[in-house]
Amino acid sequence: MGKIKGFKEIDRIDEKYLPVRDRLKNYKEFTLTSKKSELENQSARCMDCGVPFCHSGCPLGNLIPDFNDLVYNKKWREALDVLHSTNNFPEFTGRLCPAPCEASCVLGIIDPPVSIELIEKNIIEEGFRNSWIKPVKPLSRTGKKVAIIGSGPAGLAASQQLNSVGHKIVVFERDNKVGGLLRYGIPDFKLEKNIIDRRVKILKEEGIEFKCNVNIGVDILIDDLQKKFDAILISTGSTKKRFLNIPGNDLHGVEQAMDFLTHNNKFVDNQINSHLDRFNAKDKNVIVIGGGDTGSDCIGTSNRHGASSVINFELSNKPGKKRNSSNPWPYWPFTLKTTSSHQEGVSREWSILTKKFIGDKHNNLIGLQTVNVEVDLTTGEFNEIPNSEKIWDCDMVILALGFTGPEEYLPNMLEVDINNKGNISSNSDYQTKKNNIFTAGDCRRGQSLIVWAISEGREASYHIDKYLMGKSNLPRKNSHGDL
Ligand SMILES: Cc1cc2nc3c(=O)[nH]c(=O)nc-3n(C[C@H](O)[C@H](O)[C@H](O)COP(=O)(O)OP(=O)(O)OC[C@H]3O[C@@H](n4cnc5c(N)ncnc54)[C@H](O)[C@@H]3O)c2cc1C
Structure with a gap:
């Protein structure tokens, strides 16, 4: 694959960004376009490794050495077909995936891995630039109807x-626009929303109908849905926010990350003319509690608002820069991740637990109290370090603590089970206890990643098709359907 010994001759190149001062001026994506010749060179680093661990590292089973080889040989159009054969939306994963494929790239044992995600993004963008991506309508219709509840990446796939x-x-979709967390969670500086619209337009032209502002279970009753559709897919995401049950959590100035991010995404989309003060970080000392993608997005958004200072708290210990012996290749590396939002300005504090929020007499947040903790790496339990209490002044706290599972009203109305992790229960065929009701994405697996949501949407589709038709030719990870 690629160029024999290419990995010895060519160094890895990462995507380049606009300087921080420029990108903070607006909410646009800030990556710089890579030269095609440079990308062709990068794909030459994919070596003939024999067992491409990247296939299994990728939840979609993307055929990475195959598209790398095609890019190296300047066959971009063919590379696009290979990429689309396993991934409906490389424009989302090519921008946003943490790239478990790169973590399991064999070259990564001795050298920086192949820049797989960058190559993927450029294959799909080359496809859109050249109008190679056209709606593909089915040749005939089966007469079967499927309702998909939720338009995040799982439902869309x-x-x-x-x-x-x-x-x-x-x-x-109960929101006013399609996309789930791609639309109202993830900020434009990571994913401009015209990228979603561009794809949804194609899906509509292929014949898919979208009904927004429809909350299933509220605006459309379950009985009606069951009567009109032969099968139902629940892909409603993991939307129950985790709270911090400590004194002062109801003070003005303590906000949930998703409320903050949704507000900002609507502002950027001109659905709101100006920021509500509670969601405006301008000139405020902001503390974001919780790391992860959501925390990072809150940091990037606060800096774009013009926050006076941004601090991020993490309960866990600061990870090392390199893998430790209990976390070897090809597993996901639990190492220090520095995102583009971190680079834009934040002070990161580790092993820290928030004990209480402090307010003034008008119930406005003016600070918080923390204690340092020692985290036991094997059990995940933590102990407070005596005499380590500290008061931090702040005007705004953003809670980025993750989600505890799907909201229950819909599963309850559909009479499907919730498992002990709080997610919608299904068998290995993505089928709930009701034969005609399936589930996929974050509401089934718990909060996760876009690449997993797409993968779950594809796998569930195979099982729904098989349920409706007795067999299915839809591809699955590492197989090509029943025939
Ligand atoms: C702030 C943030 C940043 C993230 N960044 C990244 C990232 O950089 N990379 C990455 O890989 N992952 C990221 N993730 C995770 C990723 O976005 C999710 O894993 C993914 O979107 C889950 O897809 P889904 O289709 O299962 O659900 P969702 O995207 O949550 O979509 C579910 C949809 O269902 C709709 N819905 C719910 N109930 C109903 C109902 N009753 N009727 C009609 N519609 C309903 C919701 O409105 C929503 O639109 C991020 C998550 C967050 C919160």
């Missing part, structure tokens, strides 16, 4: 798969 084999698909 399932809609495209199931439509491709001729079922009539209606996607119901």
Whole structure:
């Protein structure tokens, strides 16, 4: 694959960004376009490793050495077909995936891995630039109807798969626009929303119907849905926010990350003219509690608002820069991650637990109290370090503590089970205890990643198609359907 010995001759190149001072001026994506010749060179680093661990590292089973080889040989169009054969939306994963494929790249044992994600993003963008990506309508219709509840990446991937084999698909979304967390969680500086619109336009042209502002269980009753559709997919995400049950958590100035980010995404989309003060970080001392993607997005957004200072608290210990012996290749490396938002300005504090929020007499937040902790790496339990209490002044706290599972009203109305992790229960065929009701994405696996949501949407589609037709030709990870 690629160029024999290419990995010995060529160094890894990462995507380049606009300087921080420029990118903080607005909410646009700030990556610089890579030269095609440079990318062709980068794909030459993919070596003939024999067992490409990247295949299994990727939840979609992307055929990475194959598209690298095609890019190296300047066959971008063919590379696009290979990429699309396993991934409905490389434009999302190519921008946003933490790239477990790169963590398991064999070259990574001795050298920086192949820049797989960068190559993926450029294959898909080359496809859109050249208008190679066209709607593909099914040749015939089966007469079966499938309702998809939720239009995040899981629901969108399932809609495209199931439509491709001729079922009539209606996607119901309770928000005013399609996309799930891609639309109202992830900020534009990571994913401009015209990237979602561009893809949804194609899905519509393929024949998929989208109904926004429809909250299933509230605006459309379950009985109606069951009567009109032969199968239902629940892909409603993991939307129950985790709270911090400590004194002062109801003070003005303590906000949930998703409320803050949704508000900002609507502001950037001109749905709101100006920021509500509670969601405006301008000239405020902001503390973001919780790391992860959500915390990082709150840091980037606060800096774009013009916050006076941004601090990030993490309960866990500061990870090392390199893998330790209990976390070897090809597993996901639990090492220090520095995102583009971290680079834009934040003070990161580790092993720290927030004990209480402090307010003034008007119930406005003016600070918080913390204690340092010692985290036991094997059990995850932590002990407070005596006499380590500290008061931090702040005007705004953003809680980025993750989600505890899907909201229960819909599963309850559909009479499907919730498991002991708080997620919608299904068997290995993504089927709930009701034969005609399936589930996929964060509501099934718990809060996760876009690449997993797409993968779940594709896998569930295979099982829905098989349920409707007795067999299915839809591809699955590492297989090509039943035939
Ligand atoms: C701030 C933030 C940043 C993130 N950044 C990244 C990242 O950089 N990379 C990455 O890989 N992952 C990231 N993630 C995780 C990723 O976004 C999710 O794993 C993914 O979106 C889950 O997809 P999903 O389709 O399962 O659900 P969602 O994207 O949550 O979509 C579910 C949809 O269902 C709708 N819905 C719910 N109930 C109903 C109902 N009753 N009727 C109609 N519609 C309903 C919701 O409105 C929503 O639109 C991030 C998450 C957050 C919160």
